[in-house]
Amino acid sequence: MNSTIAGISYRAVIGRRRIWLLVLLPAALLGLAVLLRLVGSADERSAVVLMQTFAIGTMLPLVGLIVGTGVIGPEVDDGTIVHLLAKPISRPVIAQTKFLVAASLLAAFAAVPTFLASYLLVGTESGVATGFGLGALAGGIAYAAVFLLLGVLTKHAVAVGIVYALVWEGLVGSLVPGARQFSIQQWAKSIADQISTSAFLETDVALSFAVPALIVVTVGTVVWAGQRLRSFSLTGDE
């Protein structure tokens, strides 16, 4: 953890136009929650639907993508990453710092709004709010690590990340049940299901698989990103 790098990374994500997108997504979620309350369907069922399709299914991967690639992508794009890499700071530490920054932003812009939105709808009923809040937190941490690695690996990180989140987790996951085992979204849902006692929430992935998978993926990708930064070569833009 290096506070200077953390400061630079926070500024890179929050200080530019990126912040509008980051605010818009949670705002849409909270807006929908308010709307559901206003039309009088703030029950547990609609809360679970909103959380599953919107919070975990749409907002979490998108915020993860924007934050995870945002902490490193612009620096790689501009080539300013070489100034950072030229400093006597261990490359794995750079990767770990950027991961922590991304994870903390995901907690603020994805996990907290998820909790607030479901609390707005059902309060503390059957632990839906806590469940989805913690699920979003765990999923967000994993997304931060995976998309950070993508940002180090490729210049087309955002496009590749979208294909993973939408095509693999969305399309393939809805058609092939086996693919759901390898989906961060599903792991986040498993955690939500474990904490919540809601009958409307069903998951396909056992918690005994989801939790180790989340840990392995998070730790593995952060270590990989650090190793990858050690032999990083800046290629020219097309």
Add this chain to the structure above:
Amino acid sequence: MTATPAPGPTGVIHDIGYRHYDGPLLGRRQAFGALTGYSLRGVFGLGRPARAKIMPFMLAVIMLMPAALGIAIMALAKETFVGYTGYAVQMQVVLAIFVAAQSPYLVAPDLRFRVLPLYLSRPVTVRDYVGAKLAALITAMFLLLAIPLTVMYAGELLIDLPGAPRTSDYLASVTTALIHAVVLACIGLAIASFTPRRGLGVAAVIAFFLLTAATSTVVAAVLYELGSAGAGWALLINPFHMVDAVQVWLFGTPSSFADIPYPDGIGGPAAALGVIALIALSLAALTARYRKAASA
């Protein structure tokens, strides 16, 4: 500094032997055509590194898969399985990813490296530049959608199923494909042009499509549950459904979303107005953005 008399004339332009261009200058229309062609090739990664070709061609292949499946089922089981009119709505995720991944490529590098003045030093105007980029993306989106439809129709004609071929469905879907292409390209380019960073552009465009899709699904499902007539209207928040509703209105095709019907009566014209408003809004945003970019 001591004044030394300048020896001989200064500021001579030496002819150092570069070859002059004496041929015809083709002018504005050809420049527009060249920029459109170049941009269209670039959307599919042609003339760019191999890495840039992976994404568009992979998505194009995915777009063809249902058509291939439809032909296979027509050939083997002798029945129609994949419809024409719902193709775009079924494949909306792929279309959204394509427009999100490729529209920033068209606008972001030129903004980022500030080469717009170089274009404008030619006979090309700002309107030509934006028009060429739009034309390229519209063509690309239309090809992406119309080729699978046409392939499937050709397959249907060749297999020669009992009964008439679904020609009217095919024609309706190709016409709607053009509307889809215009709407998607306008929205994608308008959003992407607001940031010179490609990654952020990709994220912003996909965020728009995902947000509208998820919002429309959630609101429609909840309103439908309550038995409210607003459910059909909520579907129209999603641009894909909005265009589909226009198709239903214009051609009388079945809705591509089986669970909840679109609003009938005034719903069709309203959806058409919505489509026109969406296009106009995007064009206004693009014009405003490039008026600023050209003067910067």
